[in-house]
Amino acid sequence: MSTPTTKPKSKWQELILDGIDGHMTMTSLDESLFVNRCFEGDLVIEFGEVSPEQRRTIEQVVDSINQLIGKFKPTRSSYSYAHQKLFDELLPLLREANFTEFQIDQIRLHPKSLALLLCNKQIEDPYQHDIPALIVNNFTREALQTIGSIMSSRYLYSSFDFAEYMDMDRNGFIFKALRKYLIHSNLIIPGKNSHITGQLIVNLSRYLKNNDLEMYIIDMTRHLQVRTKRYIYGKELRIEEQYFKCNEEADANEKFKSLYKELTNKDYKPNDIFPPSENNEFFGHFEAITEKRYRIPTLKQIGFSVLSEMFLINKTDFMEKINHLTLDTLRDFLIYCFQNQKPVGGEIAMFLLGKLKSSHSEESLEELFPFQPFIESVFNRHRWFYRSMIGDVPQSLIRPPYDANLLINVYENRDLFKPKQLPEANLLFSQKVSPNPLVLQDKKTFLDNLKKNTDGFFESLDMSNMVIIGGIMTSSLSGETAGFESSDIDVCFYGLSETDITARIVKIVEHINANYTGHSITYSDNEITFCRHYPYRHIQFNCTLFNNIQDVLLGVDIEASCFAFDGTNVWTTQRGIEAFNYRTNFASPYGFVIRGDQIYQRRLLKYLERGFNIAYLPNDKLAESVKMMNNEKKRSNGIELLFKARNNPEVFKSLLERNKLGGLPYGPTITKEIFNKKVANNHDNNYDGYNSSDWPQVLEGIDDLEYFTPALNGDNGVYLSSSFYQFLFVGTEEPDHDFNEDFLFENDEAGGAGANDDGDDDDEDEVEVEDVDEYLDGDSNEDMEEDSDESNEMAVDNPNPGQNMFSVLDDNN
Structure with a gap:
């Protein structure tokens, strides 16, 4: 047997x-x-x-x-x-x-x-x-x-x-x-489409200095297109993709072979397997998988890791160790913290900045806490908790926790607001108007500004578990008015259940109907908008289920609007403080992943017109790629689109224009009748059964709210993380979106509630520089500005990541 x-x-x-x-x-x-x-x-x-x-x-x-x-x-x-x-x-x-x-x-x-x-x-x-x-x-x-x-x-x-x-x-x-x-593992190809391979494909690899294994895949996916994928082994969702569209199959074959030669220093031969070059300058070609090496840290890195954990265990013991470090070692430890992708790095940086102020000069502090590494650590910490929020990821129940409290009470910490000079190397756009010399208005002036900007609407409204956010807060706090004239008012709820929010909305609608006349109310999947019509601002109530005020602010894309008023206190995070102090918004993967391509860049440019610079955080790879940028290319996205807008007035103009019909009408000629008719026509002509957030309806009566359902924060489109790494792109070719499964698949997944922009933001995938007139919509002049989307800034992890750019990985990855 x-x-x-x-x-x-x-x-x-x-x-x-x-x-x-x-x-x-x-x-x-x-x-x-x-x-x-x-x-x-x-x-x-x-x-x-x-x-x-x-x-x-x-x-x-x-x-x-x-x-x-x-x-x-x-x-x-x-x-x-x-x-x-x-x-x-x-x-x-x-x-x-x-x-x-x-x-x-x-x-x-x-x-x-x-x-x-x-x-x-x-x-x-x-x-x-x-x-x-x-x-x-x-x-x-x-x-x-x-x-x-x-x-x-x-x-x-x-x-x-x-x-x-x-x-x-x-x-x-x-x-x-x-x-x-x-x-x-024998893992090679990352991502959902690992089963899709082209007629020609090679898997290349080489070791980096820290023994990370860098993977590079060249794939002739179709007769006329070559695609490359590049990532660090184990970080497979943080992937760079580049597409090369060719006119003839022979051209695609030639492109495939030239890329192979460039990366390996060898002519392409089928099944020619060889290791990376001795100095790892060139990639090796493998069939299964290159041998992985253990990443062994230096003794100093081990010590810094232990010191970081000691900070979480006992801060008194931690400071005793810090006080015995030489200045050079302290500087090295801070660099380690700035680069740490875990939130403890940013937490330590903020802690030490507070502790060292009394014992170090301003010049010494600037040397220990240089601008870009410090700002990057702020974003790293925010990103960790943003990712945890959208994935509902709690901290360990048995280990010393990270400090998850990012909220700062603005007027209890007014000393943190002081003007600072942005380094020239980080300036992408200079502000278009002279800013108010006062960084932050006093609280009485702020309250007066807010009352004026909201026409006193909230004075008789229950503000419990509710915050005002967005551009109206930026204007009221900074005292700036240019560019904010028609900004609407954004409201979010927090700490309420779905039933609680629905009940609050019913009460608010009843309050509006009892106290105002000649108004309209619109609703969509997750928003209620109160429209008194010109010259009064629209008031948009976003009904996402946020746990707390911090979760609301984590979902804001623009630093200058990262403020929330709960009826008593004004709250922000370190992002908001840095924005006001430098009068700057930061073009970053963080905001990009929240808002989505083109919409995010447009909003940055809009705040440029309101007195806020645009800064970016370059690395060596990005700087080199910018030098090689193809200015003749028709289509761009990611950070490349901002560089194009800086260099080309037509691109700048086209980005600032609005062309989406779904925007709520607004202007001196828009009466209630015209407003209701246009909203109804837009909905009837464009609603397809799924996109109600793009095409709101006029609320005829309370019974219409029967179909209104608050959305769970983080339940939409959160399956990809790669878009965090897709913003720092400078590419050379455009992809064929009509035939690229990757693009269609990821774009389809991005369609959650948080991806919805407001009525005037652009839904196009790319800006066509040559066809500006066709790109612009003549109906935009009397649409409300897109500040209504401040409350739409929810946790969506992959809105239109811009697949055609060649990603520039963070050196720390």
Whole structure:
């Protein structure tokens, strides 16, 4: 009788076995949990036992979970509950089990993760629930058992790449499991379309200085198009793509071979396999995968990683260590913090800036905290929490937490607002008007400005769980009026359930109808707009479900408008402070990913007209690419479009113009009758059953609100992260959008509520420089300005990322 053969285990199955065999259960704690741990390169660094206080925290979390396992009785539909409903069901039990307020806040972000554990259910949902579940429960056997099934489908659904999974792990189990997989994996082509290959394809690779493996794929996807993909192994969603459109198949073949020669220094031969050149100047050609190397950090990097973790553990001990550093070592440590993609880097930078002010001169502080690295650390920290917000990713329940509070009370910290000079090297556009010499108006002047700008509308309105944001705040706080004359008023709700928001909207509509006449009210999927008509400003109520004011501000694309008024206090984040101090907005991947291509660039230019410079944060690769930029190319996007606008007045003009018919009519000749008729006609002629946010309707009565549904923040279009890295593009060719599956696939996924611009922002994929007259729409003159989209700035992760540019990766990636 023949012996049955054993089917080889997949790499994912090996990960599952790692979780089963090598890690804790809820009844048997792994002592490694009680060791201080940090990460650098491919090393897991351990340094001493946790403090007695931290040990009690870990034991308390595990004990609390054990208490709940027998008490939580799920209903049949518990696993599919909306977050708020499930959390409400869990909350009494969480308090009874002595979870701290911080831990409860983390569970609130994604209660399903804990509920699945309590119900002894596998985490099988391959969509957004994978990462939160692993982060919350990644010290448990149950979570590690699920990593295989989650990761096997992650290419189709996850918005996080391997490196981000590893960065988010604070305990080391997931980090080590994924590190093992990456070292032994045969993975080559990243992304959803890994099954799509062209008639010619080569896989190239070379090692970088830190032993990162740089991958380069040249693919002749069709007879007349060559595509390249470039990324760092393990960071597969942060991908550069470049397209070369050719007129003849022979031209495409020649382009393919010339690229191959340029990258490898060899003529192309099929199946010619060879390693990278000795100095890694040229790529090697491989068939399966180049051998991966461990990324071993320097001793200094290891020390800095430990020091950063010590900051989270005990700031007093941390400062004792800092005070013993030489000035050169302190400078090196700050550079390490500025470049740290985790939020602790930016947190340390802000902490040390406050601590060192009293002992260092202004000149010394400028040397220790140079402009661009400091600003980049601010964006890194914001981006981390933005990504966590849209993915509902909580912090670890058992490790010292990052400080997630980015909110700053403006008038309690007015000393932070002081004029600063923007470095010339970072200036992309100079402001078009002279700014008000006063950086920030005093609070009384601000309140007077806001009352005037809103015509006192909010004085008789309940402002609880509601904030005013956007351009109207910028104008009221700065005292600037030029360019804000027709800006509308944007309002967001926070900390309310879907039912609560709907009830508030009904009350607001009733209040408007009882106190005003001659007005119109429009509604779409997620917005209600009150229109008193010229000269009064439109007031737009955005009904996304934000947890708090910080979540609202994390979704704002323009730094100068990153302010919120809750009826009593004005709130901002460090982005808003830097914008006012430098009178500058920063052209960055952060704002680009929120707003989307062309719309974002247009809004930057619009604020240029309002007195705010446009700055950018160049690196060596970008500077080199700008020198090689093809100014004759018809189509551009990403940061290249801003460079084109700077160099070409026609591009500048076309970007500033509005051409979208969906904008709400506004102007001295627009009466209520004309307004209602135009809105109704636009909706009837353009609404296709899916795009109601583009084509609002006139609200005839309260009953119309029956179809109005507030949207969950972060539920839309969050499956790709690559758009964070798609802004710093300077390309050479345009892609064939009609036939490029990548473009169509990603654009289709980007169509969530947060991608909706306001009525006058452009939906086109690119600006056609030569056809300016055709590009502009003659109906734009009396449309309301796009400041109505401030409240549309929701968490959408991939709006039109501009596939045809050649991405310039951050050197830190």
